[in-house]
Amino acid sequence: MRTGSKALIISVSVMLMFSAASAFDARTGGNLVVSVGEVVYEDLFIAGDTITIDGSVEGDLYAAARTVIIRGSVRDSATIFATTITITGSIGHGIHAAAEELTIDGMVKGDVVVLGRIVSLGRDAAIEGDVIAAGQKIIISSPVEGYILGAGNTISVNNDVRDDATFAVKTLTLQENARVGGNLYYISDDEAVIFSGAEVSGIIVHRVPEFREKLRGIFPFVLIAGVLGKILSFVMMAVVGLAFVLIAPKWLFRLSESIKRHPGPCAGWGALILFVAPLGIGAAFMTLVGITLAVMASMAYIAALYLSQIITALLIGRLLLGMKEETDKPGHLYGSFVLGLFLIRLVRFIPGVGIFVWAVVVLFGLGAFVVIQMKVKSLGAV
Numbered sequence: 001m002r003t004g005s006k007a008l009i010i011s012v013s014v015m016l017m018f019s020a021a022s023a024f025d026a027r028t029g030g031n032l033v034v035s036v037g038e039v040v041y042e043d044l045f046i047a048g049d050t051i052t053i054d055g056s057v058e059g060d061l062y063a064a065a066r067t068v069i070i071r072g073s074v075r076d077s078a079t080i081f082a083t084t085i086t087i088t089g090s091i092g093h094g095i096h097a098a099a100e101e102l103t104i105d106g107m108v109k110g111d112v113v114v115l116g117r118i119v120s121l122g123r124d125a126a127i128e129g130d131v132i133a134a135g136q137k138i139i140i141s142s143p144v145e146g147y148i149l150g151a152g153n154t155i156s157v158n159n160d161v162r163d164d165a166t167f168a169v170k171t172l173t174l175q176e177n178a179r180v181g182g183n184l185y186y187i188s189d190d191e192a193v194i195f196s197g198a199e200v201s202g203i204i205v206h207r208v209p210e211f212r213e214k215l216r217g218i219f220p221f222v223l224i225a226g227v228l229g230k231i232l233s234f235v236m237m238a239v240v241g242l243a244f245v246l247i248a249p250k251w252l253f254r255l256s257e258s259i260k261r262h263p264g265p266c267a268g269w270g271a272l273i274l275f276v277a278p279l280g281i282g283a284a285f286m287t288l289v290g291i292t293l294a295v296m297a298s299m300a301y302i303a304a305l306y307l308s309q310i311i312t313a314l315l316i317g318r319l320l321l322g323m324k325e326e327t328d329k330p331g332h333l334y335g336s337f338v339l340g341l342f343l344i345r346l347v348r349f350i351p352g353v354g355i356f357v358w359a360v361v362v363l364f365g366l367g368a369f370v371v372i373q374m375k376v377k378s379l380g381a382v
Contacts, residue, residue: 024059024331026246032065034072043076045242051082053089060093064239068099070106077110079235085116094129098232104142111146115232119152123159130163147182164202174198234345238338241310245334253326253333255368256315262371263364270308270367274359277301308365309344315364316340 024043032048034040038055045062053061053070061070061078068082070089077093085099087106094110102114105122111129112121119135121127121142130146138155140148147163155167158175164182172186176197183202186192191206244252259266281297314333317340318324323332344361348354 026242028243028246036072045239047239047243062235062239062242064236064243079239081232081236081239088124096231096235174200234341237306237309237341240306241313241337241341242334244307244310245337249333250326252311252314252337255311255365255372256318257326258368258372259312259315259364260319265371266364266367268367269370270363270365273304273366273370274363304366304369305362308362308368309341309358310337311365311368312361313337313340313344316343 024045025040026045027048028046029048031050031052032046033052034044034055034057036054040055040057040059043059043062044057047064049065050067051063051065051069053068053072053074056073056075058075060076061074061080063078064081066082067084068080068086070078070087070091073090073092075092078087078091078095078097080095080097080099082097083100085097085102087095087104087108090107090109092109094112095104095108096113098115100116101118101120102116103120103122104112104127105124107126107128109128111132112127113132114135115133116135118137118139119133120139121131121144123141125142127142127144127146131140131144131148131150133140133148134151136153138150138152139158140150140156140161141158143160143162145162148157148161148165148167150166151168153169154171154173155169156173156175157165157178157180159177160179160181162181165180165184165186167186167188169186169188171190172188172192174180174184174192174194176195178195178198180200180202184192184200184204185207186205187207189208192204277297278301281301314337317336317338320339320343321336323336344357348357
C-alpha cells in the first residue's frame with residue numbers, strides 16, 4: 001500500500017510540476033554548460049548532446065541529452081533522460097531519471113526513482129529518501145534513509161538502509177557493510193548471497209513460488225514498473241513538446257489550428273496515413289531495391305505518430321484554456337500542450353478506451369500535416 005501511494009504521489013508531483021511551469025529558462029544546442037558561479041533562478045528545461053551543470057539551478061531541472069553531468073546543485077527536483085548520467089553534485093528534492101548507465105555520487109535530499117541498464121549509487125552518495133530502481137545491474141553502495149524497492153537481474157547492497165528492502169531479482173548480494181534496518185523481502189529462484197558482517201534487523205522472507213504464485217507475487221513490481229513507465233513516457237513527451245514549442249511555435253500552432261478549422265479532412269487524411277502507410281512500407285520491405293526507402297519511411301512514420309500526439313494535445317489544451325489567437329509567449333503555448341497531454345493520458349487509463357483514444361489523437365494529428373501542406377500549396381498557386 002505504501003509503495004502504491006508513493007508511486008501515485010510521484011505521478012501527481014511530476015504532472016503538477018509541468019503544468020505549473022509558466023516561468024522557465026529553456027536552452028537547446030550541442031554542448032550546453034551551466035558554468036561554475038552561474039545561477040539559474042528559474043526552472044531549467046535543457047536539451048542537447050552533452051549537458052554539464054557546474055553552477056546552480058534554483059528551480060527544477062528537466063534535461064534530455066546523450067550525456068548529462070551534474071557537478072553543481074539543483075535546489076528542487078531533477079528529471080533526466082540520457083544515455084549516460086553522472087551526478088556528483090547535490091539534488092534538493094529527488095531524482096526521476098532513465099539512462100543506459102546512471103551513476104549517483106552526490107547528495108540527494110529526496111527520493112530516487114530510476115530506470116537503467118546499470119544503476120550505481122556510489123559510496124560517496126547520500127540518499128535522504130526512498131529508492132525505487134529497475135535495471136539489469138543495480139549497485140547500492142550509498143546509505144539510504146528510507147526504503148528500497150528494486151527489480152533487476154543482479155542487485156548488490158553494501159551500506160545502511162534505514163527501512164525495509166524489497167527486491168524481485170535473479171541474484172541478490174548483501175555485502176559485508178550492508179545493514180537493513182527493517183525487513184528484507186525478496187523474490188528469487190536462488191538464495192541471497194549474504195556476506196559475513198551484513199545485518200538485517202527484521203525478518204528475512206525469501207519466496208520461490210510456483211509459476212502462478214510467482215506471477216501473483218511479482219505483480220506489484222509489474223504494476224509499479226507500469227506506473228513508472230507511464231510517468232516517464234509523459235515526461236519524455238513533455239520534454240520533446242518543449243523543444244518543438246521553442247524551435248517552431250508558429251508551426252505547431254498552425255498545425256493544431258488546421259485540426260480545429262478542418263476536422264473532416266484531417267480525419268480522412270489521417271486515417272489514410274495511419275492504416276495505409278504501413279502496408280506500403282511492408283510492400284517496400286519485400287523488394288531488395290526498396291529496403292533502404294522502407295527503413296527511411298518507417299522512421300518518418302514513427303516520428304509522425306509521435307509528433308501527431310503533440311499537435312492534438314496542443315489543440316485540446318488550447319480549447320480548454322480558450323486560446324484562440326496565436327501567441328508569441330512560449331510559456332502559454334507550452335502550458336496548453338501539457339494540459340492537453342495530461343488529459344489525453346488520463347482518459348487513456350479508462351479500461352477499454354485507451355487504444356481508441358490513441359487512434360483518434362494520432363489520426364487527427366497525422367491529417368493536420370497533409371491539410372496544412374495542401375493549404376500552403378494552394379496559396380503558392382495563387
